[in-house]
Amino acid sequence: xxxxxxxxxxxxxxxxxxxxxxxxxxxxxxxxxxxxxxxxxxxxxxxxxxxxxxxxxxxxxxxxxxxxxxxxxxxxxxxxxxxxxxxxxxxxxxxxxxxxxxxxxxxxxxxxxxxxxxxxxxxxxxxxxxxxxxxxxxxxxxxxxxxxxxxxxxxxxxxxxxxxxxxxxxxxxxxxxxxxxxxxxxxxxxxxxxxxxxxxxxxxxxxxxxxxxxxxxxxxxxxxxxxxxxxxxxxxxxxxxxxxxxxxxxxxxxxxxxxxxxxxxxxxxxxxxxxxxxxxxxxxxxxxxxxxxxxxxxxxxxxxxxxxxxxxxxxxxxxxxxxxxxxxxxxxxxxxx
Amino acid sequence: xxxxxxxxxxxxxxxxxxxxxxxxxxxxxxxxxxxxxxxxxxxxxxxxxxxxxxxxxxxxxxxxxxxxxxxxxxxxxxxxxxxxxxxxxxxxxxxxxxxxxxxxxxxxxxxxxxxxxxxxxxxxxxxxxxxxxxxxxxxxxxxxxxxxxxxxxxxxxxxxxxxxxxxxxxxxxxxxxxxxxxxxxxxxxxxxxxxxxxxxxxxxxxxxxxxxxxxxxxxxxxxxxxxxxxxxxxxxxxxxxxxxxxxxxxxxxxxxxxxxxxxxxxxxxxxxxxxxxxxxxxxxxxxxxx
Numbered sequence: 345x346x347x348x349x350x351x352x353x354x355x356x357x358x359x360x361x362x363x364x365x366x367x368x369x370x371x372x373x374x375x376x377x378x379x380x381x382x383x384x385x386x387x388x389x390x391x392x393x394x395x396x397x398x399x400x401x402x403x404x405x406x407x408x409x410x411x412x413x414x415x416x417x418x419x420x421x422x423x424x425x426x427x428x429x430x431x432x433x434x435x436x437x438x439x440x441x442x443x444x445x446x447x448x449x450x451x452x453x454x455x456x457x458x459x460x461x462x463x464x465x466x467x468x469x470x471x472x473x474x475x476x477x478x479x480x481x482x483x484x485x486x487x488x489x490x491x492x493x494x495x496x497x498x499x500x501x502x503x504x505x506x507x508x509x510x511x512x513x514x515x516x517x518x519x520x521x522x523x524x525x526x527x528x529x530x531x532x533x534x535x536x537x538x539x540x541x542x543x544x545x546x547x548x549x550x551x552x553x554x555x556x557x558x559x560x561x562x563x564x565x566x567x568x569x570x571x572x573x574x575x576x577x578x579x580x581x582x583x584x585x586x587x588x589x590x591x592x593x594x595x596x597x598x599x600x601x602x603x604x605x606x607x608x609x610x611x612x613x614x615x616x617x618x619x620x621x622x623x624x625x626x627x628x629x630x631x632x633x634x635x636x637x638x639x640x641x642x643x644x645x646x647x648x649x650x651x652x653x654x655x656x657x658x659x660x661x662x663x664x665x666x667x668x669x670x671x672x673x674x675x676x677x678x679x680x681x
Numbered sequence: 682x683x684x685x686x687x688x689x690x691x692x693x694x695x696x697x698x699x700x701x702x703x704x705x706x707x708x709x710x711x712x713x714x715x716x717x718x719x720x721x722x723x724x725x726x727x728x729x730x731x732x733x734x735x736x737x738x739x740x741x742x743x744x745x746x747x748x749x750x751x752x753x754x755x756x757x758x759x760x761x762x763x764x765x766x767x768x769x770x771x772x773x774x775x776x777x778x779x780x781x782x783x784x785x786x787x788x789x790x791x792x793x794x795x796x797x798x799x800x801x802x803x804x805x806x807x808x809x810x811x812x813x814x815x816x817x818x819x820x821x822x823x824x825x826x827x828x829x830x831x832x833x834x835x836x837x838x839x840x841x842x843x844x845x846x847x848x849x850x851x852x853x854x855x856x857x858x859x860x861x862x863x864x865x866x867x868x869x870x871x872x873x874x875x876x877x878x879x880x881x882x883x884x885x886x887x888x889x890x891x892x893x894x895x896x897x898x899x900x901x902x903x904x905x906x907x908x909x910x911x912x913x914x915x916x917x918x919x920x921x922x923x924x925x926x927x928x929x930x931x932x933x934x935x936x937x938x939x940x941x942x943x944x945x946x947x948x949x950x951x952x953x954x955x956x957x958x959x960x961x962x963x964x965x966x967x968x969x970x971x
Contacts, residue, residue: 405861408865441865451859452876452880463868463876467867510862
């Protein structure tokens with residue numbers, strides 16, 4: 345994994361100002377994304393995992409320039425898209441496209457599938473109506489959508505078919521980067537595998553860089569080259585997928601892996617490490633956000649925020665105690681195997 | 682499902698018409714409105730002269746020449762009621778159109794612009810703090826008397842209601858995933874509004890427009906009744922009721938004709954708007970057509 349990153353995030357934060365808890369109280373700030381620094385290499389799949397509300401979708405939306413970060417910079421193909429004007433940003437959007445979580449709601453209910461896919465082509469003046477139509481049908485073939493379904497409205501399609509329309513729309517301009525925000529979480533399990541395989545196929549066919557957001561570790565294990573684990577807005581661990589799944593270093597990553605259902609009861613982890621509920625992101629614990637649920641927590645964890653530090657070459661982890669417990673990790677089963 | 686769909690020849694307005702045909706309420710309201718519109722257009726053919734005064738036969742009971750009797754000046758009540766349809770329908774439809782055009786434009790702006798939206802909303806709050814009919818009377822007395830004045834005077838207090846509604850709907854539609862998706866594929870500006878935001882507002886707007894139409898019909902009658910609307914000799918339902926007030930003890934039925942017509946018209950318009958908004962929603966119409 346060397347080479348120039350395709351997408352670099354440097355200290356990206358997103359803070360939402362919430363109303364005061366009571367009348368006249370202090371204005372509360374919600375740190376949805378807190379100081380995230382991350383590189384995505386060209387052609388790789390980065391899995392972004394974490395619980396609901398950990399800021400992974402906010403991060404995805406900021407990468408897509410759908411909302412501006414509160415602070416931090418981003419470099420995509422050598423430029424910061426946030427500094428572009430409207431016209432230049434529109435041109436830059438050719439290179440990064442998004443697949444959305446809710447396949448049905450992300451399609452305009454009043455447009456037929458054909459018009460939905462054609463819209464992106466029309467926006468970028470792809471060609472004459474005939475050329476656009478031909479391209480739409482080509483895209484439909486590419487994503488495995490029968491041509492007769494193109495003349496249906498979203499509510500006449502199944503979830504899987506809707507997501508194929510969404511994917512066709514995302515790849516229509518041959519982008520370099522696709523951000524997939526939980527693309528299969530709303531689908532039936534039987535359809536999930538089909539859509540995942542489609543995304544993986546398209547990636548290798550088109551040489552896409554993929555940022556794959558999910559809360560489901562088993563889905564991420566299937567697609568990701570590298571995995572970034574987020575907890576309450578912060579990155580807690582990044583590393584090659586095989587390493588993280590075989591030997592998670594951060595106690596939180598271990599917890600997430602322990603939550604993956606195993607077909608063999610004996611292989612299940614006895615001692616799932618995290619206790620209690622996710623703390624409120626409005627009032628996160630001091631120091632390390634995970635310390636309230638962490639079995640390894642010490643006084644140092646409440647006093648000092650652990651920074652991401654490199655361990656074993658390509659891996660990075662934000663935990664004061666990751667080394668001490670690096671041996672004797674419980675997960676024996678390699679999900680990649 | 683595929684079999685059913687291929688068996689029925691697809692026609693763009695087919696499903697809408699078929700749905701309307703099945704819905705008795707819509708059919709009835711449409712029929713009533715069509716009858717009124719035809720009456721308004723062909724008033725000279727259907728009815729006699731509504732302005733002709735015949736003092737000798739004033740307050741007379743129904744007869745061959747005047748099937749609903751004559752009023753306190755001996756004018757043909759049926760003729761006046763038929764001609765009065767013109768004022769009611771004209772005011773109703775014009776106000777509905779004016780309210781929709783201005784209300785949607787301002788409402789979409791208020792829903793999409795943060796600062797502009799705040800200013801617009803404070804202005805509409807201020808306007809809505811004044812009773813609509815008072816505002817209409819004020820406008821009608823500032824401007825010259827006439828049909829156009831009445832239309833403008835009624836439309837202006839109606840617009841803030843539409844603005845509020847459209848803004849709140851736009852705020853909801855704006856955050857829907859399909860709008861986000863449209864932005865991410867480079868749709869912006871008017872195309873975004875026209876293709877992705879406006880269609881989502883059409884159901885509530887249609888209902889509000891019919892409501893505006895209905896309340897404009899009532900407001901025009903009230904203005905005529907109060908004598909600040911169009912000039913009294915022009916036949917209008919409100920004016921007829923005002924005239925009938927003085928002879929209510931002698932001939933109460935003179936109040937009844939325009940009153941019942943007014944109520945039925947307003948009812949028909951309201952029901953129509955309510956049902957149409959269901960039909961125009963692609964998801965709801967599917968449910969009802971299956």
